[in-house]
Amino acid sequence: MEIRLDVWEKFYAQRVRSIRPSIVRMLFAAASRPDIISFAGGMPHPRSFPVKEIAQVIKEVLDQADISLQYGPSEGLWELREEISKLMKEREMNVHPEEILITDGAQQGLDLLGKIFINPGEAVVTEGPSYVGALNAFLSYEARIVSVPMDEEGITSELLDEALTLMEKKKEKPKFIYLIPNYQNPTGLSLSLKRRKEIVEIADKHQVPLVEDDAYGYLGFSPNTLPTLKKLKEDAIYLNTFSKIFSPGMRIGWLTAPKPVLEKFSKAKEAENLCPSPFTQKVLVAYLKRFDIKNQAKKVAQMYQERCQAMLEALEENFPSEATWTKPEGGLFIWVTLPDYFDTTEMLAKALEAKVAYIPGEAFYADGRGKNSIRLNFSYSEVDVIWEGIKRLNKVVKEQFKIYKAFYKINSSKKEKARSKSLKEEK
Ligand SMILES: Cc1ncc(COP(=O)(O)O)c(C=O)c1O
Numbered sequence: 001m002e003i004r005l006d007v008w009e010k011f012y013a014q015r016v017r018s019i020r021p022s023i024v025r026m027l028f029a030a031a032s033r034p035d036i037i038s039f040a041g042g043m044p045h046p047r048s049f050p051v052k053e054i055a056q057v058i059k060e061v062l063d064q065a066d067i068s069l070q071y072g073p074s075e076g077l078w079e080l081r082e083e084i085s086k087l088m089k090e091r092e093m094n095v096h097p098e099e100i101l102i103t104d105g106a107q108q109g110l111d112l113l114g115k116i117f118i119n120p121g122e123a124v125v126t127e128g129p130s131y132v133g134a135l136n137a138f139l140s141y142e143a144r145i146v147s148v149p150m151d152e153e154g155i156t157s158e159l160l161d162e163a164l165t166l167m168e169k170k171k172e173k174p175k176f177i178y179l180i181p182n183y184q185n186p187t188g189l190s191l192s193l194k195r196r197k198e199i200v201e202i203a204d205k206h207q208v209p210l211v212e213d214d215a216y217g218y219l220g221f222s223p224n225t226l227p228t229l230k231k232l233k234e235d236a237i238y239l240n241t242f243s244k245i246f247s248p249g250m251r252i253g254w255l256t257a258p259k260p261v262l263e264k265f266s267k268a269k270e271a272e273n274l275c276p277s278p279f280t281q282k283v284l285v286a287y288l289k290r291f292d293i294k295n296q297a298k299k300v301a302q303m304y305q306e307r308c309q310a311m312l313e314a315l316e317e318n319f320p321s322e323a324t325w326t327k328p329e330g331g332l333f334i335w336v337t338l339p340d341y342f343d344t345t346e347m348l349a350k351a352l353e354a355k356v357a358y359i360p361g362e363a364f365y366a367d368g369r370g371k372n373s374i375r376l377n378f379s380y381s382e383v384d385v386i387w388e389g390i391k392r393l394n395k396v397v398k399e400q401f402k403i404y405k406a407f408y409k410i411n412s413s414k415k416e417k418a419r420s421k422s423l424k425e426e427k
Contacts, residue, residue, distance in 0.1 A: 015140060018140060018142045020136060020139060023360065023362075027348075028041070036352065036356065036357055037355060037356045037392065038356075038357040038380070039376040039377045039393075041380060042332055042379075043377070043379065044244055044247075044248060044300070044380075045300075045379050045380055047303070048299075048300040048379075049246075049247050050247075050287070050291070053296075054247075054283060057283060057287055057290060060286050061279065061282040067278055067282065068283075070278060071274065072275045072276070072277075072278035072281070074266060074269060074270040074274065075100075075101050075102065076101060076102020076254070076276050076281060077102070077278060077282070078097065080252075080284060080285050081097035081098075081102065081254075082097045083285060083288045083289070084097070084100050085097045085100060091217075091231065092227065092231050093228060093230050093231050093238070094234075095230075095238075095256045098259070099256050099258075099259060100254055100255075100256050101255050101257075101262055101265055101269065102252065102276045102281060103239075103254060103269065103276065104253070104273055104276055104277075105241055106215050106254075107133055108272065108273070109239040109253055109254075109255040109265075110134045110138075110213070110239070111137045111272070112255070112265050112268050112269055112272070113137070113138070113176070114137050114138050114140060114141035114143065115268045116265060116268050117175040117209075118138060118141040118143045118175055120141070120142035121144060122143060122144065122174070122175050123143070123145075123146050123167065123174040124144070124145055124146070124174055124175055124177075125146045125163065125174045125176070125178070126145055126147050126148070126177075127150050127154070127180065127184065128147030128149050128150065128365060128369065128370075129147070129150075129335075129361060129369075129370050130147060130184075130364060130365075131213070131215075131364070132186075132364055134178060139366060143175070145365075145366035145367070147365055147366065147369070150189060152189060152326075153189075153191065153192040154179075154184070154189055154191030154195050155179060155191065155199065157195055157199060160199065160202055161202050164208065165206075176208065176209040176210065177208055177209070177211065178213065179191065179211070179212060179213070179229065180212075180215065180216070181196065181214070181228070181229055182214060182216050182219075182224060182330065183217075183219055183328055183331025184333075185215070185331070186333050186335055186359070186361075186364045187326050187333065187335040188326045188328025188331050188332075188335060189326055189328065189335075190330070193226055193227070199229065200232045200233045203233065203236075204233070209235075209236075209237060210236040210237070211236070211238075212229040212236050212238045212239070214230075214240045215239070215243070215244060216244060216330060218245050218294070218301070219244060219245065219300065219301045219304065220330035221301055221305040221329050221330050224330065235258050237256070237261065238255065238256045238257075240254055240255075241253035242284060244300070245300055246284065246296065250277075250283065252276065252277075252281060252284055301330060303379075304331075304332065304379050306383065307378040307381065307382075307383060308334070308378045310386045310387065311334055311378040311390065312325075312334070314386060314387045315336070315390055318391055318394040319336075319397065320397065320398060322338065322401070323336055323337065323397070324337050325337065332377055333375055333376065333377055334375075334376045334378060335376075336374045337361075338372045338397065339372060341372070341404050341408075342371065344360040344362070344373060345360040347360075347396060347400050348360055350396050350399070351392075351393060351396045354395060355392060356393045358375060358393065359374065359375045361373025
């Protein structure tokens with residue numbers, strides 16, 4: 001006998017109730033329609049994938065089928081951990097291969113963070129706004145998200161210090177501070193050197209673990225010389241991924257943490273996926289040994305710089321003066337801020353009618369803020385498509401402006417009439 005759909009409800013675990021419907025996934029279907037220009041996803045450009053190079057190493061991988069097509073170690077293949085350790089040393093992070101755990105993309109690292117640190121109701125501090133996939137991972141463990149506002153230099157250190165002090169007064173300690181210091185998702189902003197140092201001091205002062213997500217660290221339009229938080233603070237937990245510079249379809253990321261913490265991650269991960277795919281890890285190892293991944297990352301970044309430039313110019317030429325936007329120096333995204341009274345979630349239906357898609361800013365907060373912002377992705381569209389898409393979006397924004405202005409005019413004239421009526425009555 002089948003169980004009725006409504007009856008399933010009572011079988012779900014409590015934490016399932018805190019999983020938000022993913023606007024990104026909901027948008028995916030609409031945004032992948034061929035007539036829609038989508039700035040919604042966070043996808044690398046397909047031409048950024050090193051297809052020819054992968055084809056060159058694939059035979060070598062299949063010649064080692066006893067490893068590549070077999071189950072592998074839960075922590076990931078040793079040779080890949082060695083290669084990653086070398087890459088990290090080049091950025092002055094002294095991490096031994098033993099301290100590296102291979103994950104199914106950085107996203108699995110985020111889920112594991114929730115799994116090993118968060119009890120229901122406990123706080124996690126993030127940038128406001130922050131990566132929607134991280135928020136959702138933490139929320140699925142029933143975290144309380146405390147988001148600290150950003151400015152052009154990244155998360156504001158005074159406000160972070162204030163938030164932590166306030167929590168201390170209430171005898172509360174967040175489980176960790178989660179930050180994306182380089183070319184952040186969704187704003188494209190980077191944390192300044194001064195702020196990096198201040199954040200490390202604040203984390204030390206309040207004795208709160210620091211988690212660095214460096215998913216875009218290799219995607220600077222010019223060489224990224226800023227130190228990672230991990231370099232400034234040896235015990236920071238550090239996550240990264242090959243998704244943005246090699247291929248997201250390979251699903252390979254990694255994390256490093258102090259050894260006892262890594263053991264907890266490792267045990268938790270074994271229950272999730274037994275082991276990361278030895279096949280894709282072998283492909284990556286063969287690639288890393290034969291080619292220069294930094295050169296590959298540089299090519300990808302150059303490709304995106306051209307697109308970012310086009311989007312900035314198109315915004316400059318088209319968008320109303322009331323709008324402001326970030327000017328990223330790397331990564332995949334631009335963050336546009338409209339006047340406070342805008343509701344970009346509501347506006348999305350109109351944008352889709354006009355055949356252009358974006359992600360409303362609200363998705364990047366856990367508390368309904370961000371309604372007057374939008375995230376635009378520039379990595380996936382060609383330059384001419386970017387120009388056309390921004391023109392379409394501009395029409396929608398301008399229409400919306402007219403509606404809001406008319407609404408405020410009517411409302412303020414109603415208020416004015418009511419005020420003069422009451423003044424007359426007073427007389
Ligand atoms: C900041 C950040 N972290 C992690 C991820 C997850 O990436 P992946 O699981 O493909 O490595 C993303 C994906 O967009 C991201 O933007």
